[in-house]
Amino acid sequence: MTPLPLTPAQTRLQALVGGGVLLLAAGLAFGAVSIPSAAGYAGAGPNFLPWVVSIALAVCGGFLIWEAQSGGFRAMEPPSDTAPAYWAGFVWVSAGLLANAALITTIGFILSCTLCFVLAVQGLRGAEGKAGIEPATWLKNAAIGLAISAPVYWAFTQFLAINLPGLTSTGWL
Template identity: 30%
Template sequence: MIKRVSGEQWLAFGIILLGLFMAWQLQDIPNDAGYAGIGPRFFPSLVVTGLIVAGGALLMQRRHSNGPDTILSDGENDAAEVEAEDEFARGDADWRMFAIASGSLIAHMALIGLVGFTLAGTLLCFGICRALDTRRPTLDLVLSFALALGLFHLFKTLGLNLPALIPGGVL
């Protein structure tokens, strides 16, 4: 039997790590209980304990199901039993598309203050269309722009001004 670390096990590690990290952060919270008898550290401690225990349980659970008696049963487990290298694989994962979608969101975040809502929004909408494998990019670009521009002016009418390219401008 080859020991494999499934995506879910990585996740379990992540949850345990999160718990440990929070436990470390917990030290910074003063625990003056006052009359309540329990302080502001009490509930976080419960949650932290829960995270570590539940993460451990998830880790154990997968170990068991990865044991020799279940390794042959595909179906339910096939998604989880994958190589460490492509831990998130399910069907044919298209990480290029994930990157395009993520990139669009991050670019939007960075650009919205510089070029205003309309242009950043157009780029975002168009980027998502690309990530979803659009067949007609030109039309999408035009419609993305129309949508972003429309929303910009709708909000402006409402008195909620989104950032513009030039303050007070129409874009």
């Protein structure tokens, strides 16, 4: 199926997406300026990764604008106006992110990230049409969240010597 040609309004909206990505890159670069650049392990300082991400976002934003101006996003299916937005999923994922931000210094990185994972998965499962309110599903998601967040915490605190909020002062929880 060949996509229909885009209207100028659709092309402008697509270029705005690229502009938003460029704005995000500029915001990240602005934040990276305030991070000290003293070289750490392997000559990379703490501001290295924010700069890499901001440059990658800038390249992607520029490419999105070029793509929109040269004919629009290609091979994109036309939107179907029949499917309404799934706001409950948005609420679940937002609640997970906000709970993580609010609780990370209280209950520690591992538990707050696990909670974020559980709530986000609940929202995404709902968007797929899977209810998932059974306790076994919640426990399975919590176990997966722990299995992801604990090694990440340990890698950062024990191996990279980066302080993350923990539940105890041992550095292992």
